[in-house]
Amino acid sequence: MKRLLVFLLFNIGFGVSPAQAGGMNILQEQCASCHALYGPAPQTLSQFKARQGPDFFYAGNKYRKAWLVQWLQNPKRIRPAGIFYRDHIKPGEKRDEIDLSTLKPHIILDKSSAESVAEALMQLKANSELIAGAAFVPAGASLGEMSFDKFYGCLGCHQIEPGYGGLSGPEVYTAARRLTPEYMSSFIANPQAWDPKTLMPKRDLQEGNIRNLVNYMLDLSKEDWDEK
Amino acid sequence: MRNNRVCLSLLASLFVFSAPLLAKESATDNYNTYCVQCHGMQGNGMGLNIRDMSVQPRDHTDFKSMSARSNEELFKVIKEGGGALSKSVLMPPWGSTFSDEEINDLVKYLRVLCKCKQGG
Incomplete structure (x- = not known):
């Protein structure tokens, strides 16, 4: 219910541009399974460990828009061992090592979608x-x-x-x-x-x-x- | 104006009193989440992060060196970081991540890993 309300407010309440609305649709359909569009942040370790990507509900306060537009079209791993390193390591000879076979690539967006998503993310300002x-x-x-x-x-x-x-x-x-x-x-x-x-x-x-x-x-x- | 202020303070107090306190986590879960990145999956100091460290993390399975640490020292170094005991700053303070109760549980967990107690 809360999510629906936020979604409706977002879409009809504040004069949303077509780019923002399109971006929000992409966020809902393609991103929300890994990125939380609504708070709060994980309050327990089991919630924390289940998180698949950075939270987005404060993206507008966190990210630089120009970088988002560029990165979404050409995503490169930022955390060498993934969002939660513990799921992506294995014992090695000298030290624990990254298990690259467990890391998945990020989806790639075209320029127009990347711009719309970045625009929509800038509105998420928790x-x-x-x-x-x-x-x-x-x-x-x-x-x-x-x-x-x-x-x-x-x-x-x-x-x-x-x-x-x-x-x-x-x-x-x-x-x-x-x-x-x-x-x-x-x-x-x-x-x-x-x-x-x-x-x-x-x-x-x-x-x-x-x-x-x-x-x-x-x-x-x-x-x-x-x-x- | 005054009504607005009353509303705001009511809202603020609602937020303060409804803010969830974090539930206590088990020492195993805390260790496996926060400590393993440096102290290793086997607790032997061979963690993912150690390659470029100027000081290597403590081997928690080392009976001798762990026996030499008191429970109070272990508590303090977890809560306040290595610097608090003139050890490496690479061990950060975890006092804002763990409650005192969780740190006490971690000290007990370390004693299981080293199969030792304070003083031997």
């Missing part, structure tokens, strides 16, 4: 209160890599360049292309506020330290990783 406040102003990162690696140990789970870093979390060298700086700041400050069962631990970081980490990811995103 958790706006978590990013309320001043917009992020990029300022360059002093000791960015040192912070990321040595001070806070983020490298343990995240790659800072292809083939270097941990594998259970999403790669961060493309994070700032994918995500808004406001979302990154808020998520680092309190990951559990967005996703109570997330694998991301909460460190009690000062605002300046968080800004530094986000600036570091903004710097990383400027490099041409496809060429390397």
